[in-house]
Amino acid sequence: MVELVPSLLRQELERLAADGQRLDGRGQFDGREVHLEVDCLYNAEGSAKVVWGDTIIYAGVKFEIRTPWPDRPTQGSLMCGAELRPVAHRKYEPGPPSPESIELGRVVDRGIRESGCIDMDELCIVPGEKVWGVMIDIHVLSDGGNIFDAAGLAAIAALRTAVVPAERFDVGEDHTLKVNGTPIMASFKRAGGRFVYDPSEEEELGGDERIHITLGDEGHLHSLQKGLKGVFTPDEFAEILAVAEQKCSELREMVAEKEGN
């Protein structure tokens, strides 16, 4: 369902931007409160719940044993998918996965995959015969804006706390999944003409293009995505990239803290 964009909302976002303000009183690059919980679902081998403002997202990790590809006999596989089901908002309709669902899953997937945090050779059980397939499923329960960052956070937290269920598959002892890094996403939305960090539902409704940046532990870029209609300048990107570095390291610390528990 295409949502109606009130003209007054766009007008007010512009006026607030000129004043350096936002609808909910935040500064341009302030994020909302984030709560992260890990190991919260029975049956998932790794799980996380993220409450990010009014957005609520679960991620669950499952393992399967599969035959490796002939050209990569020692390599397992990683897949990350997302579902934007109608539970999450009145704007989402039932039916096959929407382009929006697929984009969300693929952007999170790229950030994790390209960071190299999972060594595919570590997922080998018997070369040429048995490897682990790791599947991260992102389940959006409430879309209150900025589902990308919340989904990325839930996915990496679930992955980093996952236990490989080797006993259940009769291939050794259960062990924690080795994850070498914590890629984190930071998203920006043009609202009222300028970019803001962590857009709210209203800013998403009344704004323009969005940019998603996934950074690894060393501050390297691992995935970028520009979505929706609009164009931006190199200077704008430089500004939000600097903000992203700071936001990503804050969230990376939050993940590390949860793992410690």
Place this chain on the structure above:
Amino acid sequence: MSSGWFGEKSMSEGRVGAEQRLVTPGMVIGPSSGKRAGSGTIAENNEFIATRLGWLNEQNDVVSVLPINSAYMPRSGDLIIGFVAEVRNNLWFFDVNGPFQALLPMSLAPWKVEFGSTRQHLGIGDAALARIQEVDETHNMVLTMKGVGLRRLNEGAVVSIPVNLIDTLRGHNNGTLSRIRDATDCRIIVADNGRVWIHGDADNMRVARNMIQTLNEEGHKKTFEGAVEALENERGEH
């Protein structure tokens, strides 16, 4: 709308809060003898049963439930704030925060509109203050913009509140609303469909918006009155 007993009750709820009884759908309220079933209740086997989540109310031998949450159900005569969802050559369709869109024929617009020139007056996404002229039993709705104050809303902001909090926001004889208007120095229109129009300078609009946010978060907890008082004290209006 109902600025009578409900408004008075809202003002005193803070004091009698503990005595209020919350009922859930299916809950037996009590024997039905000598009383009538009001909204949110049905009579079954000589008993009243609640059909909605809300506060039990008895007034002049009518037992009813004041719902805590409620979708907007348009009634003829309601003042509404609508957003244009679709434009045809001779009419507009408005989103009025209800299950169905409402129709504004060009003959009931406040301007002299030529066939085919509707878009010059109101485009998609534009907001207007209108009245519901009529609603039939299957929710078909006609709007009118002929009437005092009905107009296109060119400035300001529209925020939403649950329709069951409208009376709390207005207060008895619009008393609470007037106090918020004074304290924030904003123009505020509370429409019957749960949309509130605010207009003032940037700072004041932020304060007014925060007040409505407080109502949305705390409204059912009857602390809104206290928040209005706190605002007045803070702004030195008293």
Place this chain on the structure above:
Amino acid sequence: MGGYGDVKLLREDGKRLDGRAIDEMRPVTIEAGVLPAADGSAMVTHGLNVAVAAVYGPMEAHPRKIQRQDRAVIDVRYNMAPFSTGDRIRPGFNRRSREISKVTAESLESVVLVERYPRSKIRVEIEILAAEAGTRCAGITAASVALADAGIPMRDMIVGVASGKIEDTVVLDLDKAEDNYGQADLPVGILPNTGEIAFLQMDGDLSIEEYNLAMEYNHKAAKEIHEIMVDALKRRYEGGEA
């Protein structure tokens, strides 16, 4: 039912493997209003099951052909999250979830005052985040609380409960092992005020006497769960009050 063989489900002391008495249900917790984006919502944990329900509407029924001129339709989607079970479930509708969605919708239509909203639909989304036998019942309970939370008028809520049979013994509320290796499962949806039944399924093998006993357990459990449902709604709205 998965059939029964050598698997022992009752202990020497007559208790079940998890220590429950035969007429004891797993712990149930309910929270109302958990999803900010929805018009009404609830989360139910029943044992290790986690069910979340969201309600949207009433809204115009689309497509037009599903519209009823004299009442609202209830559009239920019961869905298991891919990570909710032992083996991952491929996303999307399957025959099982379609059937459960259909009968759940029809039972909810029996209590919601649907004639109040002609041509409308009320969307009920049930998501199972963790499954350990009994998800359809947890889903019905969650949907009822979510409908109440959304302010939808109903003549009663529906409580989802199940009893079954293990080792020729009728027991309340089968867990995963009991469901897999037991002899019968009888999930029902009960209207707590009248004791009427809005949802009924059964599979396995039960004598009439066993059915009656299983139903007796179900009615008893429905009362207990109903109190938790009411309490969840009260906690949400009475919270800050003196």
